[in-house]
Amino acid sequence: MDHYFYDGRDLSTALETHYDVGLVVPSVAIAILASYAALSVAGRISAADSGHKRRIWLLAGSFTMGGGVWAMHFIAMLALKLPIAVSYDVLITIVSTVPVILASYVMLKVISRTKISKLIFLASVVMGGGIGAMHYIGMAAMQGISRQLIMMFEPRLLVLSVLTAVVLSGIALTIDFIIGRNKKGQGAIWAKIGASVIMGCAISGMHYTGMAATYFFAGDASPVFTESVLNTNALVFWVSFTSVLIALLSIFITIVDSRIQQATLEEAVSRSRMREAIESIADGFCLFDMDDHLVECNQRYREIMNFGTPIVPGMPFESIMRNAAQAGLILDADGCVEEWLAERMARHRTPRENFVEHFRGDRWIRVSERRVWNTGTVAIRTDITELKQTEIELSKAIAEAQKARAIAEEANSAKSAFLANMSHELRTPMNAIIGYSEMLLEDVQASQQDTFVSDLLKIHSSAIHLLSLINEILDLSKIEAGKMELFLEEIHLPSVINEVTNTVQQIVDKNGNKLTI
Structure with a gap:
């Protein structure tokens, strides 16, 4: 196929063209769906917690968006009906996907940033240019089967087609970046849908504006074809099906990943709150699983059971007790470690009532253990030295x-x-x-x-x-x-007074005092 800028030749000799509406609508729908999938992937790129995950999402989004744009272009080209039979060169068709995949990579890398950036304008230009490059390289793959196909472009409409892609891409990216990032729930979804529709229109608008800028003429010479020419009749279904499937899978995976990450975040928050609550307990707290391996404990427990070896999750209860006894931490086990340990293990497996252990440094620790069904054993250690x-x-x-x-x-x-x-x-x-x-x-x-x-x-x-x-x-x-034995009796009060007076009268007279009754 020969292609040139329009040279002013008589347009009455141009081939008549029309579109199959049954293929135009799916082409636009695929562009919108691919855009939604790509913007969803951009959200996962931002939320990824490692560089490796970000690279995987970035590549997946680039191929999803690039494949969707290429599928839209290819189906739209198949929707174009010419009076002569055409087919497509395989190598050129494959090469046409490269610019849009690279452009999608740049776009996703920019909009996945956590802060708004002036690079959005650059991303819009790159994306619009990538769509345009893919379109015109893809058109170069058209081959006339029976007659040579000559393609000429009207320069102004050609530039307009690229500008359409750039402007609409910029609008879509801005909507997703500014509005979608500042809203939650349904608001964010609607913002993403709106941005996807505009991005789909950018892709479709660029294509159909570019097609409006194209005039087809039939040449006299019969081209020579190789086996690298595609037969267009059976491709519509498979291209559409594959593109839709990839886009839907991408959307599904982003939704699943988002929910998994949300669940992981909620679990982390819940675990952090539980950890803070455990650490706020003034007593030593520990939790052992059904196999008596340590699941969780607070710093106070580590301080009480400080026998020189760090206590970490996964340590067996028996090892903790044995190390504590052998280190001389528990005075009750002095000289009888094995006997004490056997009794302690039996008490741990079938806890009944609280008990007190005598620790080194004349410390007294009250131990309260409870067996929790299908969970393990919860224990509280309280320092009651002052009370003791x-x-x-x-x-x-x-x-x-x-x-x-x-x-x-x-x-x-x-x-x-x-x-x-x-x-x-x-x-x-x-x-x-x-x-x-x-x-x-x-x-x-x-x-x-x-x-x-x-x-x-x-x-x-x-x-x-x-x-x-x-x-x-x-x-x-x-x-x-x-x-x-007490009893009541009557007394003669004057006699009592007289006896008292006679008893003290001599002392009164001797001291020169006077007693008057």
Whole structure:
């Protein structure tokens, strides 16, 4: 096929052309679908967490977009109907895919950036130029079968076709970059659909504008063909099917990858929150799986179980306990590591109630273990050293108090015995004093020696009072022994007052005081 810029020849000699609408519509739809797939891949490129994944997505998106654009162009070329039979050169057709794949690579690399860039304009130019290059190289693959096919281009429409691709590509990329990135959920999807439609129109608009700029003429010479010429009759279905399948697979994979990444992110956030919650626990926390391998523990647990070897997930419970016992961390295991370990393992496998372990440095750790169905064992280790020390001090205080009480009771018993003995010893002479005072009082009254009566009455009254005090001391001993019986009796108040007055009157007179009743 010969192709030139239009040289002003008579257009009435140009071949009449028309389009098969049944192929035009699928060509546009494939362009839109490929654009949506490519923009979806761009989102995964941005979200990729490694350079390797970004490169894979970038290549996949480039071939998806490039293949979709090429499929749109090829089906649209098949939709063009000429009065002469045409076919396509295989090598040129394959080469025509290279510019658009490279352009797609550049475009996706630019729009996958996390920040808006002036390179979007460059991406639009590259993408529009790539579409145009693919289109016109692909048209060069057309071959007349029975007659030579001459193709001429109208320069202004040719430039317009490329500008159409550049401008619409720029609009589509801007919509996806600015609007799609700032919206979530349905808003982002609709922005992507809108950008895909505009990008599809850029691809289709460029093609059909370029076709409008093309005039076909039939030559006289019969071209020579090789086996590298394609038969166009059976290609429509397979090109369409393959392009749609690739685009749909790309969209499906991006959706699946997005959901997997979202689930992974949510899991990471959930795990991070769980980790923070575990670390915020003031006590030592650990979780073992069904096989008694460590799944998770906080820093406090590592501090409590610090036996010199780092504790990491996956360590067996038995190894942790054995290392702790052999390092002398747990005093309960001194001299009997194997026996203690066997008992500890049995208690771990069938936990029932909390227990206390004595650690090096006179520390006391309370252990609480619970078996969780289909999960493993959860354990909490609480440092109760201060509580244990308080308990020990309280026990000592109670023992000392009991000892002091025993001493006090013994002293009180001695006191009671002393008082009883002294009261008995005092009572005998007091009875004698009372008896002799009464005898003297009777003799004085009989001999009418009244001057001695007053003094003898005072001696007798004082002796009676002292005897009552001795009896009261004995009553105190009975009260302490719980044997005192109390009873009510009447007293003659004037007599009591008179006895008190007579007892203290001499002391009052001696000191020059005056007592008035």
